[in-house]
Amino acid sequence: MGRSPCCDESGLKKGPWTPEEDQKLVHHIQKHGHGSWRALPKLAGLNRCGKSCRLRWTNYLRPDIKRGKFSQEEEQTILHLHSILGNKWSAIASHLPGRTDNEIKNFWNTHLRKKLIQMGFDPMTHQPRTDLVSTLPYLLALASMMDNNTSSIDEHALSLQAETIQMAKLQYLHYLLQSSSFSSSSSSNPNFVFEQNNPINITNMQPPFSLLNVNENHHHNNNNPSVIMDDNNNNDDSSCQPLHYHHHHPNVLLSHSIDPPSQQVSFNSQSCLNNINEQGQGTTTNYAIISQMDHTADDDNYSSWIVPSSSPSSIAPNNNNNGASTTTSNNNTPGDTSSTTTSSYGGGGAPSSSSSYWSELFLVDPAIMHELP
């Protein structure tokens, strides 16, 4: 239908607000509330359109606005929510008290988006990009460093090198995901992605094959050794967030949407993911996260598995849908057969060598990775 903008009246002021205008606006709203935004400018004695007043108030003058740099936590929240909601800035802002949609949008466009791109992630899908072009700058930088005398490599260069290798490995891993027998069973519906929907700080992501370093701050539930508890609360099981192992694959930690629903737990705290201690062994185990996307549901549901990268055979998926298939929630609409069946988990068509594809995917001999650029 369309309609003329509210600000097309000539004579109305545009551009930056002066302190006097701000004062008038604040004073009026504090005294009378904003009421009708269109009527407000006249009542407040402002030569502005109502829309401009509303924006100025909501984005700048509102008393509950939090200004200043975004914290690491806020950054992770934005990344997480953006991976789910996309560019729904107001929806994202509703989860960040004191932050405006405009501020978040700016922060995304100026910082986070670039950060993801630089790391080889598609900022819209949050999935690793597989095109060579996206990784080329890093690979070139690395190649350049290799050519140089190592003694001249400064700290920044070393950091760049590490980042480049990490990214290249991720790319390789993603390539394996797409090209392995595993994906061949779901080539038309590549449901598996690496986890980027959890509030994992992918900006500080560990190298592939240890996407999570699991080494401390968690312990086993006193009553149920299959449950790992968050230790950030002094071993108080009652206040810890439980993490469950998959009941068919004791080495698989479950995160989202596990079955039965009564057992469902979710990682909503990054602390739960960062550090888990293999109690009693005193050893550190690295975990990788895999997610299964369900693009067919109303919302893009996903299920996740955290897989220790140290015991390949024991976590091989089975073919009878007792495994990953049970990890999905019941959000499917009736008759939605696509849902989160586990075809993609190796699925009905899981290869006979299924027991090896975990090792193929997650436990590749480091020597292979060292061959990467």
Place this chain on the structure above:
DNA sequence: AACATACTCAACCGCCCTGTA
């Protein structure tokens, strides 16, 4: 010091949705 380039973010634009007469 001067200029060029990159970056930031407040503000604007125009489309879309919702409520109402």
Place this chain on the structure above:
DNA sequence: GTACAGGGCGGTTGAGTATGT
């Protein structure tokens, strides 16, 4: 059911500032 007003939202712009050459 339709037209319209009001408000909300996402995309874009551009002035101001920071950084690099």
